[in-house]
Amino acid sequence: MRNYWALLPAIAVIVVLILVYAVPTLINPQWTSSIMALFRQHPVDPASTPEGTSAGTPEATSEQARREAGVLGPQQVKSRRMLAVALVLGALALIGFNVSLNREANGCYTAAKAFGAVDAxxxxxxxxxxxxxxxxxxxxxxxxxxxxxxxxxxxxxxxxxxxxxxxxxxxxxxxxxxxxxxxxxxxxxxxxxxxxxxxxxxxxxxxxxxxxxxxxxxxxxxxxxxxxxxxxxxxxxxxxxxxxxxxxxxxxxxxxxxxxx
Structure with a gap:
């Protein structure tokens, strides 16, 4: 008989990967952004400047440096947290689906044993x-x-x-x-x-x-x-x-x- 917390292997892997990203992002989105910036292979295009600034100005240079360092603005922090919440809800839905599968398996196992089946x-x-x-x-x-x-x-x-x-x-x-x-x-x-x-x-x-x-x-x-x-x-x-x-x-x-x- 299965423990209801027991996760099927595929579901366990997906849930772990989701939580590895989502939990730190919920606590501080800057953590995951800084880590991801370490793996960036191509620098940010200097021609790509924030709206309302001109290339070569101090504001544009400062914003470009922040983006290259992975520093998030207020709107980015909010969107990252919303994504993390959605991922956590998805992980909970996967766990609920897994619990439902375990409930089905336990119901069938209980019935089979009651009618005289032996374990194999x-x-x-x-x-x-x-x-x-x-x-x-x-x-x-x-x-x-x-x-x-x-x-x-x-x-x-x-x-x-x-x-x-x-x-x-x-x-x-x-x-x-x-x-x-x-x-x-x-x-x-x-x-x-x-x-x-x-x-x-x-x-x-x-x-x-x-x-x-x-x-x-x-x-x-x-x-x-x-x-x-x-x-x-x-x-x-x-x-x-x-x-x-x-x-x-x-x-x-x-x-x-x-x-x-």
Whole structure:
């Protein structure tokens, strides 16, 4: 799970470069101007004189010397500070964008772990792509026929909760479904959801236990009639656990940023 302050490498480089220029400029624009004057390769054109002065006059000579030394006038100081403020605001916007990406990644990671995914370094780098996704093949329909079946431990109701992480995963189900069931890819095609008047049974129609996997395939289930007070059970009528994984709310994100991320 990512720390909310963790910056992606490209964003970190851009933010550092912006702040290296903007912070000293905000404090004293003359500092950055003097430093940049040290690297000036071509002298200021003597023919280029400030408006209202004539070449060769003491005023023009003095102004030319100031410009060559990188000394800023009042208007230049103001414009440099305005540019620095704009750059700082841009850096803050980049950091906010990065925090938003981390929020998405943490939401997907939390959901994948809740449905039973295990950690794998290559997958946790981008959990919304690699750790959790909508089912590409199975839809839970069909009848079970194996002598023994495998239990499915958890489910998530959708209509009332509308989990935000569904907006960020591959092949996401819509919010018009009733519940989500997560399995590994190897068991996804064998998932069965059977409705009865008094219960809904969710199981994997396979004699072999489902292996632990680093990713979860979410099967969206649209019930034929409202859930009502029907139980949701798995093999041997064992009740399934309802889970509520989702991305942190923005107030929670801000609280974590204040306390260290």
């Amino acid at each position: 370094a290559k997958d946790t780098k981008d959990p919304c792509i690699n750790m959790i996704y909508g089912s590409f093949f199975g839809d839970g329909s069909g009848k079970s026929f194996e002598e023994t079946q495998q239990p499915v431990p958890t489910y998530q109701l959708v209509k009332k909760n509308k989990p935000k992480y569904l907006k960020w995963i591959q092949n996401p189900p819509g919010y018009d479904v009733d519940l989500l069931v997560g399995t590994g890819m190897s068991c996804n095609l064998d998932l069965r959801v059977e409705e009865a008047d008094d219960k809904i049974t969710v199981l994997v129609d396979s004699t072999a236990p489902c292996p632990q996997e680093s990713s979860v395939s979410l099967t969206a289930v649209k019930l034929k009639k409202p859930l009502g007070d029907r139980k949701i059970v798995t093999v041997d009528d064992k009740p399934m656990q309802e889970i509520h994984p989702d991305a942190d709310s923005w107030p929670t994100v801000l609280k974590k940023l204040v306390t260290g991320g």
